[in-house]
Amino acid sequence: QVQLVESGGGSVQAGESLRLSCTISGYMSSNNCMAWFRQFPGKTRASIAEVDSDGTTRYINDVKGRFTISRDNAKDILYLQMNDLKPDDTAMYYCTYAPERGGRCTQEWGYWGQGTQVTISS
Numbered sequence: 355q356v357q358l359v360e361s362g363g364g365s366v367q368a369g370e371s372l373r374l375s376c377t378i379s380g381y382m383s384s385n386n387c388m389a390w391f392r393q394f395p396g397k398t399r400a401s402i403a404e405v406d407s408d409g410t411t412r413y414i415n416d417v418k419g420r421f422t423i424s425r426d427n428a429k430d431i432l433y434l435q436m437n438d439l440k441p442d443d444t445a446m447y448y449c450t451y452a453p454e455r456g457g458r459c460t461q462e463w464g465y466w467g468q469g470t471q472v473t474i475s476s
Contacts, residue, residue: 356380356465358449363470370439370474376432376449376467387452387459388425390434392445393469399448403434406459416442439474447472 362374374390389404403423404412411423422435432449447470450463 356382358451358465358467360447360449360467360470363447363472365473365475366439368440368474368476371435371437372439372472374434374436374447374449374470374472376434378430378432378451382430382451383453384427385454387454387461388423388432389450389452389461389463390423390432391448391450391463392443392472393448394445401461401463404459404461405432407454436472439472441474441476443472444474445472446470 357379359377360374362372364372366372385407387404387406389401391399391401393399402414402417403421405423405425413421420438424433449467450465452460452462
C-alpha cells in the first residue's frame with residue numbers, strides 16, 4: 355500500500371540547479387531512513403544520499419558539497435537539492451526508505467518510486 359512518487363526532474367544546462375521531491379502515501383513507520391538512488395543507462399542502481407530519522411546524512415564523494423538531502427517527517431516528503439549540476443549527473447533518480455534498528459539504518463531498501471529523469475547538457 356505504500357507508494358513513493360518522485361518529481362522535479364528535467365533537462366537543464368551544466369551549472370544549474372534542480373530540486374527533486376519524493377512524496378510518500380500510505381502508512382510508514384516513524385523510525386526509518388530514506389535515500390536517493392540514481393541509475394545510469396546499462397548500470398545498476400546505486401545510493402547517492404541517505405538521511406536517518408535523527409537527521410544524520412551520508413553522501414557519496416561525487417555529490418558531496420553539491421547535493422543536499424532533507425526530509426519533512428510530518429508530511430513524509432523527501433527532498434534532494436542539486437546544485438552545480440554536471441553532465442555526469444544525467445541519470446534516473448529514485449527515492450526509497452528502510453527501517454532502522456538499533457539506532458542505525460538497515461539499508462534494507464524495499465520500496466521504490468517510478469523515478470524521475472535528470473538530464474544535464476554542457
